Amino acid sequence: MVEKTDLGFPAPKALATEILDQALELAARLESLFEKRGEPLDSQTLQEALIHLAQSLLIGLTQTLTHHFPHEELEDFTNQVFLELGRLTLMEFIQREPTEEEWEYFLTYFRSHFELLRDEIEEETSYTQEAADLLEETKKHLERLLNRFFS
8 A cells, every 4th residue: 555645645765766767767668759750769768768758747747737736835845745756766767765966956857857847837838649659658657656546
């Protein structure tokens, strides 16, 4: 059973782990799409895609919850999940617990990427069919997260 917060949310670490797992699955799907097209992705591009996907899922989850929970409580919870997600993502990249310096450096990048992504999501964009399919798959992963979140 997943540990819950006072508001009934899963513990930030549990939710961040779930988000990262979903993002890893989506990144693997993205890598497969590019390999089928004969355009393998380098590790840096895959890392950026993983960050982008994980943060997109967090933003989608947060936007969905804004209709159900007070802003201040949700903002604090989202920040806790964001920090856990950042730590777990960095650990995925370096395969160990980060040093304080590594964490501070990565957190600066992770936070600025998050802010840019939030701004981009508000803008309208057109997608190729493959990107549209991946976006649809991302929505399914978000729905899966929401189902687990409210179960």
